[in-house]
Amino acid sequence: MKKSRQAGKTQVASFEVHHCGLLDAQGQALADWPDFAKDHEQLQKMYRVMCETRAIDKKAVALQRTGKLGTYASCLGQEAVGTAIGLAMREEDILIPAYRDYAAQFLRGVPPESTLLYWAGDERSMNFPEGTPSHHDFPFSVPIATHIPHAIGVAYAIKLRSESKVVVATCGDGATSKGDFYEAISSAKVWNLPIVFVVSNNQWAISMPRERQTGAQTIAQKSIAGGLPGEQVDGNDVIATRYVVERALAAARDGEGPRLIEALTYRLHDHTTADDARRYRDEEEVKAAWSRCPIKRLRTWLESDNGWTDADETEMQAACDQKAEAVAEAYLKIEPEPPQAIFDSLYAVLPSALQNQREEVMQAGGTND
Amino acid sequence: MKKSRQAGKTQVASFEVHHCGLLDAQGQALADWPDFAKDHEQLQKMYRVMCETRAIDKKAVALQRTGKLGTYASCLGQEAVGTAIGLAMREEDILIPAYRDYAAQFLRGVPPESTLLYWAGDERSMNFPEGTPSHHDFPFSVPIATHIPHAIGVAYAIKLRSESKVVVATCGDGATSKGDFYEAISSAKVWNLPIVFVVSNNQWAISMPRERQTGAQTIAQKSIAGGLPGEQVDGNDVIATRYVVERALAAARDGEGPRLIEALTYRLHDHTTADDARRYRDEEEVKAAWSRCPIKRLRTWLESDNGWTDADETEMQAACDQKAEAVAEAYLKIEPEPPQAIFDSLYAVLPSALQNQREEVMQAGGTND
Amino acid sequence: MATVNIIEAINLALRSEMRRDANMVVLGEDIGRNGGVFRATVGLLDEFGEGRVIDTPLAENLISAMAIGLSTQGVRAVAEIQFSGFMYPCVDQIVNHAARYRNRTRGRITCPLVIRAPNGGGIHAPEHHSESLETTFAQMPGLRVLSPSNPARAYGLLLAAIRDPDPVIFLEPTRCYRLFKQELEDDGEALPLDTAFVDREGDHITLLSWGAMMHDTRLAADALEEEGIRCELIDVASLKPIDMDSILASVAKTGRCVIVQEAAQSYGPASEIAAGLAEHGLMSLFAPVVRVSGYDTIMPLARQERVYIPDVSRIIRGIRRVLEQAPIA
């Protein structure tokens, strides 16, 4: 404890928050890269996942605009975070995602057509397929931040059973204002739980800019409230993001406990298809943000260092578009669920008190639209 | 932004937490004292307030033990924090207290017999008298931490009206685990509100020791989550506590915004009269804590530096006991409230739908016990 | 005289009261620059400024607690919760504080606040955007709960709620926000609280509803009129307290009653009203009371929401059940 000259003043604690970036917006490398990033295969895979996610995202918006999908939340510009998480996690790890982490969910085995089915309004979309890691993942939660403290219970169960799994719980910058987020941060270290909290700070919570969301200079420093390590990363830099997430996962697996990662990114799209960001957001800001797009910078790198040609690009983009088309077709082919299904997963066994109501629905035949 | 050698790592923020102490447990002065503490009158007043509070507290416990009072929460050992707050605040300031801040409430004008009446179970006890600062203060809230975010609204109203009042909102260490506390901390700086948050860290939340309550090394550092200044103070040192609270009040009044103060103290009594701390707390720890008692150390100082004699002490203690007796008598004389009172402050005007129920109570004459 | 829909009526009420009462503020998520996700607060920021039109951080518990703190200082706080499904984090603050401060301080501290939210489904919104929160708040003494069914009542009841010295939960019929328009005089006139409104007189059967379901209930009444069945159509409007006197008077006249609600059947306002009839109106009932309601299931996602929400045919079926047991002479 360092005694200061001032009246009875002693320093009892000090903290630092660091930022990590490995590939800048111009596609230039900063400092040394981790091994995975020195592997061309890996780089191209990360690139392809981001591009495919963007193609599917674009398709989803198109389907909504043409009345074939309900309100949809786009991940445009935020593909790197989900991609990094999806590639960093092990199969047995458990993802408790936010709604812009599609890339991570796809990598974990959620069929993209299920994601469309969700936004169409069908609960079956959250019954992720057996035989994939997503089968033991959580669907995202619409009530903001409420899923974050679930990670405490899930990670506690892992610890209780001495398993070597890690929980990754993600949310947005706005979510970090809610008690649910804070209560999880405050308690995670009490049991030194294997949790990696990842915040996608996309600078906006619908119309609320990050600066007015909280008095904290960084979101990363909120970890200090719970005694966790917290760090910032360039969330549009898929290499740096994957690097810090992998490091945090390894630490958690080694019993070092929870960490908080603030991934700095930007929401290039309206909040959802029901929103019009021009009401509250400066077009100039969005233009500027496009120059930091996670896909563009990696392509620049691939071209300069990786021999990535225009032909490669055209071919891959075509493949992505085909994939998006196929996803849309698969989605549009899905048969409606029978109306009585609203009773059939309510309880393990429907209480007899509810049988009459189910009967009524069967007779009415429902009115699926 | 200091660039480090490590891969793409930049420091983006750093924080320090300091502790302030001016009178140690042995009654020795540390460093220079603020003017108020150089004034014998002031020192003796602080001493008297603490002693009187302790005498009333002792009486309350006695009344409960003899069946004349309901469950009671003692402030034994924590008298310094309430005393410091009560003396530091201006009349027009607004106190949103926790339930061990009796000293502050008494100094603000809450009649001690009302405090007893509260624990006896009578709502009239929270109708603090007109003509005293307490009349615009809040009663304490039993649901832990839920009162803290009220400070945001109260302080916002002050700011909206450009008044120069400050809100003091207090709670315990356990309360700082709750979302209510964090949401207030997270947002107070957004509007740079005039609020001083004071946490009485008495090391226990019923049977939960501070170390297992949160992963944070200090409670003060939780302020960092909202970008507020946070500091620790020896909460058993009435001089240092008053000093830091006065400084924080002045800063808030000058438009510098909110602060968090963690006052380190110790709960010498059971959690309440319904609790038996021996079940979970080591007697040795309590003995050791007695040596840091806020009253003892100030008496030592008064004797050594202030010419305080045994005669002075005996006289003052007698006065405190008399006061406690008088408070008890006043409390025991209070007439019961008529039963229909349970309807009469429910709404500004009782909805006609409830008139029959009130009638029924009038006829039954109630069963006050 | 303007012709407005419900969302416009709410906007007018907020504006006119903010003009009248400099002590009134609005707060919530995205209500300022963005004008609210349903545009209820559009224009208020420009007219009244950031001080009185408060964009809050993303925390409903905080919003309700902040409204409480503001109201205790005599500021009329009108908070918007973006959708009623996001009101659950406010329950602790509203029940344990807003509803209680007056009572526990014997009148010293009061909470003249309003918490508004779009309520109910039917607009193909995402998960958690179509809930019915009536009972969550109506069960709590110390609160008032209102649910308007048309522009005039949205305007008049919101003004009454804002001016009322006690906390009011104001549940707005989401799917009717823009469904139809009404002539409205923006005269700052409030409607009475604690009162049901008889929208149509009739002596054969009493139909009770509120909020969005009033629309479908009226359509059902229209259909039956053609068969010569004279329905007394009542907008309950106030769910806490419920105007049982008006309801009992109507049932005393008709001897038949159907209650229509979107909320799940169990523990809803329909049950509270039916219980009031069983205790205070039993002898005037010719036939069992019928509750036409949402099912006791979780509000389904968009594709099945119409299975859950009572439609005109379900309401008519319910009415026929009553008429079969007590045919009209």
Add this chain to the structure above:
Amino acid sequence: MATVNIIEAINLALRSEMRRDANMVVLGEDIGRNGGVFRATVGLLDEFGEGRVIDTPLAENLISAMAIGLSTQGVRAVAEIQFSGFMYPCVDQIVNHAARYRNRTRGRITCPLVIRAPNGGGIHAPEHHSESLETTFAQMPGLRVLSPSNPARAYGLLLAAIRDPDPVIFLEPTRCYRLFKQELEDDGEALPLDTAFVDREGDHITLLSWGAMMHDTRLAADALEEEGIRCELIDVASLKPIDMDSILASVAKTGRCVIVQEAAQSYGPASEIAAGLAEHGLMSLFAPVVRVSGYDTIMPLARQERVYIPDVSRIIRGIRRVLEQAPIA
């Protein structure tokens, strides 16, 4: 065969199930070293260790969310909330998550958890320690809500709740925790869920209650027996779902019904039951249903709590109201 009170019965149920099921944990505030403020978990820490007996930080929202997380992993999480008045911060998690995960994932993710809390007043406890939370949770599809009235039911229903694959809210009658004892076989036998229990047969009038009020209702029944009035006394026990079939069968027999609850009258289980009678049992009623309940006020502090809580004389007055309107032949 041991003779135990309710709190001991709960402790026995928790212990026997933790012995039987290594996958079960208990969590909450002060439940470990301290054994719970009412001693419900005393001895569990020593027998099962810190891993399975979890003292949590002071945050009810966290406790419920943690129980949800645990239960999704197949851990049987039994959480204690210190008093039901502190369950309000859990409402969001319980309603928006615990009650919904099975339905929204079509069975993939489930929440086999129990949240227990002492419920109701009458022990001169401090403010917020005497609330009645039945409706807060019973209104929510996807949940079960139980309230036992004696040691045997506390034991058997708690075991059933823990073993049930869906979330259960378990509201314990605080003032009866130590009021009386019963012979109990600690045999790990669960009682059936979703079922009311007929405690005494009678053909004159049906008396319905649950939790702590069962005790006073029984005393009222005893008093009336002496006048030759044969009461059918039913412990509703399950408030979500309510066993209306048993209730309707009883009322079909007696034609008279009084429902006794401590919760405020409006929107309580008594209203839900009365509504069920108005819709499905009207024709068997000789007289109006009477609800004897707490008043529609905030639960008063200790000195006035007995004004609020129905006592035997109020119950008897309610019964007489029915008998006056439908005298026994």
